[in-house]
Structure formats: structure tokens, C-alpha cells
Amino acid sequence: xxxxxYLANGLVFSSIIVLGSIGLSLVxxxxxxxxxxxxxxxxxxxxxxxxxxxxxGGLGGAVLGLPYGFFVALAAGIAVAAVAAVATxxxxxxxxxxxxxxxxxxxxxxxxxxxxxxQIGFGADFxxxxxxxxxxxxxxxxxxxxxxLHDVAIVASxxxxxxxxxxxxxxxxxxxxxxAMADNPELARVSGIRTKxxxxxxxxxxxxxxxxxxxxxxxxxxxxPRMGFNLLLVIFAAVILxxxxxxxxxMAGGFLIGMINQLTPLFSDVVEALPIWPGWLEAALESxxxxxxxxxxxxxxxxxVLLVRPNGIAGEAAT
Amino acid sequence: xxxLGDPRGAPSGLTRSEELVLGVSAAFLLFLLVAMLTGAxxxxxxxxxxGLAGMYALLSLGLNAQWGFTGLINFxxxxxxxxxxxxxxxxxxxxxxxxxxxxxxxxxxxxLVAAFALALLIGIPTLRLRADxxxxxxxxxxxxxxxxxxxxxxxxxxxxGVRGIPGFFRGWPVLSTFPDAMPGLRIEVIxxxxxxxxxxxxxxxxxxxxxxxxxxxxxxxxxxxxxxxxGRVLRTIxxxxxxxxxxxxxxxSFKMQSFVLGSLIMALAGVFYAHLNLYVxxxxxxxxxTFYAWVAVILxxxxxxxxALFGGxxxxxxxxxxxxxxxxxxxxDPAPLRLLLIGxxxxxVxxxxxxxxxxxxxxxxxxxxxxxxGTPETPDSGVRERKGGGGDE
Numbered sequence: 001x002x003x004x005x006y007l008a009n010g011l012v013f014s015s016i017i018v019l020g021s022i023g024l025s026l027v028x029x030x031x032x033x034x035x036x037x038x039x040x041x042x043x044x045x046x047x048x049x050x051x052x053x054x055x056x057g058g059l060g061g062a063v064l065g066l067p068y069g070f071f072v073a074l075a076a077g078i079a080v081a082a083v084a085a086v087a088t089x090x091x092x093x094x095x096x097x098x099x100x101x102x103x104x105x106x107x108x109x110x111x112x113x114x115x116x117x118x119q120i121g122f123g124a125d126f127x128x129x130x131x132x133x134x135x136x137x138x139x140x141x142x143x144x145x146x147x148x149l150h151d152v153a154i155v156a157s158x159x160x161x162x163x164x165x166x167x168x169x170x171x172x173x174x175x176x177x178x179x180a181m182a183d184n185p186e187l188a189r190v191s192g193i194r195t196k197x198x199x200x201x202x203x204x205x206x207x208x209x210x211x212x213x214x215x216x217x218x219x220x221x222x223x224x225p226r227m228g229f230n231l232l233l234v235i236f237a238a239v240i241l242x243x244x245x246x247x248x249x250x251m252a253g254g255f256l257i258g259m260i261n262q263l264t265p266l267f268s269d270v271v272e273a274l275p276i277w278p279g280w281l282e283a284a285l286e287s288x289x290x291x292x293x294x295x296x297x298x299x300x301x302x303x304x305v306l307l308v309r310p311n312g313i314a315g316e317a318a319t
Numbered sequence: 320x321x322x323l324g325d326p327r328g329a330p331s332g333l334t335r336s337e338e339l340v341l342g343v344s345a346a347f348l349l350f351l352l353v354a355m356l357t358g359a360x361x362x363x364x365x366x367x368x369x370g371l372a373g374m375y376a377l378l379s380l381g382l383n384a385q386w387g388f389t390g391l392i393n394f395x396x397x398x399x400x401x402x403x404x405x406x407x408x409x410x411x412x413x414x415x416x417x418x419x420x421x422x423x424x425x426x427x428x429x430x431l432v433a434a435f436a437l438a439l440l441i442g443i444p445t446l447r448l449r450a451d452x453x454x455x456x457x458x459x460x461x462x463x464x465x466x467x468x469x470x471x472x473x474x475x476x477x478x479x480g481v482r483g484i485p486g487f488f489r490g491w492p493v494l495s496t497f498p499d500a501m502p503g504l505r506i507e508v509i510x511x512x513x514x515x516x517x518x519x520x521x522x523x524x525x526x527x528x529x530x531x532x533x534x535x536x537x538x539x540x541x542x543x544x545x546x547x548x549x550g551r552v553l554r555t556i557x558x559x560x561x562x563x564x565x566x567x568x569x570x571x572s573f574k575m576q577s578f579v580l581g582s583l584i585m586a587l588a589g590v591f592y593a594h595l596n597l598y599v600x601x602x603x604x605x606x607x608x609t610f611y612a613w614v615a616v617i618l619x620x621x622x623x624x625x626x627a628l629f630g631g632x633x634x635x636x637x638x639x640x641x642x643x644x645x646x647x648x649x650x651x652d653p654a655p656l657r658l659l660l661i662g663x664x665x666x667x668v669x670x671x672x673x674x675x676x677x678x679x680x681x682x683x684x685x686x687x688x689x690x691x692x693g694t695p696e697t698p699d700s701g702v703r704e705r706k707g708g709g710g711d712e
Binding site: 033034092095096097098100101102104105106108109110111112113114115116117118119120123124225233236237240287290292293295296299300302303306307310 | 392444445447448449450451452454455456458459460462463466467469470471610613617651652654655656657658659660661662663664665666669670673
């Protein structure tokens with residue numbers, strides 16, 4: 001069945017979106033603005049991993065079709081993205097005396113700076129990680145599922161990171177402080193939480209996850225300076241669908257948007273099969289529900305959610 | 320934002336930033352004139368730049384009507400620019416997949432109607448949203464418009480774009496033949512490097528005339544609107560929407576009016592661009608156009624129409640300056656350098672001068688209300704002189 005194949009692809013793509021959307025949502029709730037540089041933070045992570053991987057090489061053995069060196073590169077990607085975000089917070093956002101709209105506009109400038117620097121350094125062309133492309137796992141092929149070991153590695157790593165974040169938020173001191181701050185920053189500060197420090201950790205975690213997402217996106221597709229910016233709106237759609245500020249909502253939203261994105265061919269099959277009357281409506285739907293409009297569908301869902309249920313599917317639930 | 324807040328804002332003299340802008344503009348104009356006379360800058364290309372500056376100024380004026388007046392964070396500038404360009408291109412171009420061959424005036428009308436419809440389509444759902452949601456939603460909807468332009472081949476010719484767009488003055492009584500009728504001129508200021516004015520030059524000067532007309536009308540309308548009671552309501556909404564509502568204003572309807580007004584001006588910029596570039600493709604709907612307009616407005620000063628004009632000129636300086644730099648000095652690809660510069664300008668303005676270079680101070684008051692003469696308009700004439708200077712050559 002083709003359905004299983006689409007679902008499997010959706011799962012892989014969802015993992016990347018989830019990694020991006022968690023960070024965006026965390027920053028949205030704790031730093032209190034829509035960070036338009038988040039997509040480009042992913043790109044920064046991806047290119048940092050590319051450079052690191054080129055420098056350290058494979059380092060011998062391999063897990064899930066990925067050499068050890070790739071995991072070093074992944075760690076480097078996470079670290080560089082986090083450092084870039086913290087530096088930006090310290091140098092740009094923190095000294096700014098402005099409201100959340102001013103920060104939003106500034107973050108667009110930051111996004112362009114990241115992308116401009118990367119593009120000057122690496123050119124605008126597509127590149128790939130220097131890992132061997134794998135064939136789809138043979139035992140799954142009869143079910144119509146075409147995933148490689150790399151895809152499995154992406155999903156597994158994403159699950160590890162997400163579970164780690166869950167443990168951090170629920171069971172550590174920092175997690176409790178972050179949740180308190182997301183809930184009510186003023187109250188958090190008067191109860192003695194060092195909000196600046198928590199904010200910095202938020203940037204580290206959010207940008208680190210984005211960096212990981214960027215590395216996986218590069219592994220899943222290719223690397224290009226525009227890759228993060230192109231994904232940014234899809235990630236926003238996921239965050240809004242999940243409910244801004246809710247990390248678990250962002251996970252759910254990321255999962256749903258990723259799935260919907262990859263299931264679009266299936267939807268177009270369904271639309272074709274359904275007897276829709278009148279004929280012009282069917283024709284219009286057939287042309288609009290197609291792979292070219294996979295992102296557009298996510299954006300439209302985003303606007304509808306904003307209108308109908310601005311708190312997202314997770315509702316008012318706390319972080 | 321208070322019009323009387325700045326003590327230097329006395330109506331008799333110029334503020335320091337106004338003097339600065341005037342000085343920079345004059346120096347820039349002088350530089351361009353020298354470059355042109357020595358033959359380093361072709362006069363036709365110079366006029367093309369002036370046209371482009373006018374186009375960005377129009378875009379910025381449109382955005383200013385939305386963000387500067389009412390505080391609407393519209394990130395779908397590129398969509399309105401694109402629908403203006405596509406609207407006229409599809410009506411007039413020989414390569415149009417649907418109509419084609421119509422008069423550019425019909426194209427202008429269709430473009431404006433299409434932009435009006437799109438403004439309602441985007442505005443009705445999004446203008447009720449909180450400011451930051453409006454930003455995200457409008458950027459998303461602009462992407463939807465771009466994807467439609469890219470994929471609906473029967474309508475827009477897809478990624479190939481629309482070719483064969485005529486000049487705006489085709490079919491007009493005198494102006495359509497004006498460039499061919501004008502004699503070629505040869506001006507030799509510096510011996511050995513003559514400046515030659517030919518058909519292309521006259522064509523370009525017609526384009527400049529067109530954009531000056533568009534920008535002049537838009538500027539006059541906006542300036543009048545900004546000072547009117549209507550404009551005052553918009554400014555109230557911008558600073559405190561709840562207050563405006565408490566005063567009994569139907570804020571949603573005011574926001575919609577300012578959104579539509581701005582969108583129509585952006586579409587005008589698109590119409591001009593189509594007849595300047597003679598080609599329109601889906602790449603013209605790239606979000607970067609939106610952010611060019613944003614940079615121009617923020618840099619010029621949100622809410623300031625003169626600032627928007629100034630911002631338009633700066634954008635062209637960045638766009639063409641990077642290309643020039645690449646040709647002459649540093650072999651850096653101009654596209655990423657442009658991105659970097661745009662980013663740095665946004666961050667620097669937000670950090671060091673969030674009110675912009677030419678914040679709206681006396682622009683908001685009727686000159687006679689403070690008993691002064693017409694001096695507040697001096698910087699405008701600075702910009703106009705610069706533009707007019709090219710046309711007089």
C-alpha cells in the first residue's frame with residue numbers, strides 16, 4: 001500500500017519539523033517574540049555540521065548507515081547554532097529597547113545576516129553531506145515503504161532529543177524555571193528566578209534543537225543557504241497549529257504539519273477518486289491539492305487555525 | 320510619535336537629521352552627475368536607476384500607509400507588487416497565456432482591481448489577528464500567491480514568466496512614438512568621452528515620468544490622508560487600538576481601508592515594474608521584495624512619507640551598489656552581500672535609531688496651524704530635485 005509509504009515519509013519529515021518547531025515555540029513563549037531567524041538558525045547548524053564533517057571525516061565505524069564522524073558533526077551543528085543564537089541574544093536582542101514587534105523586525109534582519117554570511121562563504125548552490133546514499137531498507141519495500149537507514153537515524157535521533165527535552169522540562173530545576181517563565185515572566189522574576197539566565201538557556205536549547213533539525217534536513221534533502229528560510233513558514237504553521245508557547249503543542253503541531261505535507265499526494269488521489277459535484281469544483285480541487293501546493297496547504301491551515309482557534313489544538317495548556 | 324515632542328522640530332529650520340539626509344542626497348546626486356558626465360554611468364542606466372528608486376519609493380509609500388499609519392505588519396508586499404505586475408502583464412503582453420495585446424491602461428485597471436480583490440482576500444481573515452500573527456499569516460498567504468503564480472501555467476505561464484510586455488505608453492497619441500521621434504543627441508562635456516542620448520534614453524525618461532506621476536499622486540494622496548481626521552484615527556489605532564475602539568471607532572473597517580489603500584499603491588509599483596522590465600516572472604514575488612520595502616520604511620521612519628521616498632533611494636543604492644562593487648572592487652557575489660547589507664541595516668536601525676532617519680514630526684501638522692511658512696517641505700524638494708535632475712538632461 002502506498003499509504004504506509006507516505007506515512008513513513010511523513011514520520012521522517014515530521015521529525016525535522018518537530019525539532020524546528022519546539023525551539024521556535026520555546027523562544028516565542030520565553031523571549032516573547034516571533035523569531036523569524038529561526039529557520040536560518042537551522043541553516044547555520046547544517047553548514048556547521050557540513051564543515052565539521054569535512055574536517056573530522058568518518059572516524060571508522062558507522063551506526064545506522066552514518067559514520068561516527070557524522071554524529072560529531074551533528075554535535076558541532078547543535079553547538080554552533082546554540083552559540084550563534086546566544087551571541088545574537090547578547091549582542092542584538094538584549095540591548096534593544098523595544099517591544100515584541102520591534103524584536104520581530106530585528107529578527108528578520110538577523111535572518112538575512114545569517115543567510116548572507118553563509119551564502120558568501122558557501123555559495124548559493126545545493127550541496128550534500130559526504131555520506132554514501134543508501135538504498136531503501138529491503139525488508140520494508142513489499143509494504144511500499146521506501147525509507148533508508150538514514151531516515152531511521154533521523155527519526156531515532158529526533159525521538160532521543162524530544163524525550164530528553166521532556167525530561168529536562170519536567171524533572172529539572174531549569175525546566176521548572178523555564179515553565180514558570182513561559183507562564184508569567186514577571187511572577188517568575190519576583191519569585192527569584194534569574195530570568196536572563198533562563199532566557200539564555202532557552203536560546204541554547206531552542207537553537208540547539210533547530211541546529212539538529214537543520215543537520216537532519218540537510219541529510220534528508222540537501223543543503224542550501226535558503227533551506228531554513230524556506231522551511232520557516234512551515235514551522236510557524238506547526239507552532240501555531242500546536243498553540244504558541246506550548247512545547248508539547250509544538251510537537252503535536254510539527255507532527256501533524258509534517259504528516260500533512262508528505263501525505264499531500266495521497267489527498268490528491270482521494271480528491272481524484274471522490275465524485276465531487278459540480279465538475280469545475282472537482283477540477284479546481286484537483287489542481288490545488290497537489291504536491292506543488294503541499295506548503296501552501298500548511299499555510300492555509302495556519303491561517304484557519306489563527307482565525308478559529310488562536311490558542312492551537314493544545315489550547316491553554318501550559319508549556 | 321508626538322508631533323510636537325522634539326524641541327528641534329520648530330517649523331522654521333531643518334532638524335539635524337533632515338540636514339543630514341539633504342546633505343547625503345546632494346552628495347549622492349553630485350556623485351552620480353559626475354559619473355554620468357565622465358561616461359562611467361550611462362545616462363540611460365541612470366534613468367533606469369531613478370525609475371527603480373521611484374518604484375521602491377512607491378512600494379514603501381504603500382507599506383507606510385499600512386505599517387506607518389495604522390501599524391499593520393504586512394509581510395505580503397511582494398504579493399501585491401506581484402499581482403500588480405502580473406495583472407498588467409497578462410493583459411498587455413504578447414506572450415500572455417490568457418488575454419494579451421490590450422492597452423496598458425486596461426492593464427493598469429485590471430491590476431488595480433486584482434490588487435483590490437487580493438487585499439480583501441488577505442485582509443478579511445488576517446486583519447482581526449494580533450500584530451505578530453498578522454505578520455506570519457500575511458507572509459504565508461504571500462507565499463501561497465507566489466506558489467499559484469509558479470504553478471498555474473494556464474494562467475501565468477508558470478516559471479517561464481510572461482514576456483513581450485509593451486512599454487506603458489504604447490498606443491498613446493504622442494508619447495508612443497516620442498522616443499523614436501526624438502533626435503539622437505551627442506553631448507561632449509569632457510573631450511573624448513561623449514554622452515550619447517538615443518531612443519533608449521528617451522524611452523527611459525518616459526518611464527521616469529511615469530513613475531514620478533505615480534509616486535507624486537500616491538505621495539499627495541497619502542500626505543493629505545495622513546493629516547486628515549481619517550489619518551488621525553489610523554494613528555490612534557497604531558498607538559492604542561483599544562483606545563480607538565473606546566472612542567467609538569470601528570477599527571477593523573479603518574484597518575481594512577488603510578490596508579486596501581496601501582495595497583493599491585504597491586500594485587501601482589508592480590504595474591510600473593512590469594512596463595519597465597518588460598518581463599514578469601514568479602521570481603518577482605520572492606519575499607525579498609517585501610523586506611526591501613520594509614527596510615525602506617523602517618530606515619526612512621515609520622509613518623513618514625518623505626522617509627519612504629528616501630528609503631526607496633537607499634534600497635536602489637544597496638541593490639546597484641553591490642553590483643557595482645562586484646564589478647569594480649571586490650569579487651563578492653552581489654546577491655548575498657545585498658542580503659547581508661539589508662540585514663545589517665535592519666538591525667542597526669532598530670538598535671540605534673528605531674524611529675528612522677526622517678521620523679514624521681511636522682509632517683503631521685498643517686503648516687499654517689503653527690504659523691510657519693512652508694519650510695517643512697524642503698526635504699521633499701531635495702528628493703524631487705534629484706529625480707528631476709535626471710529628466711532634464
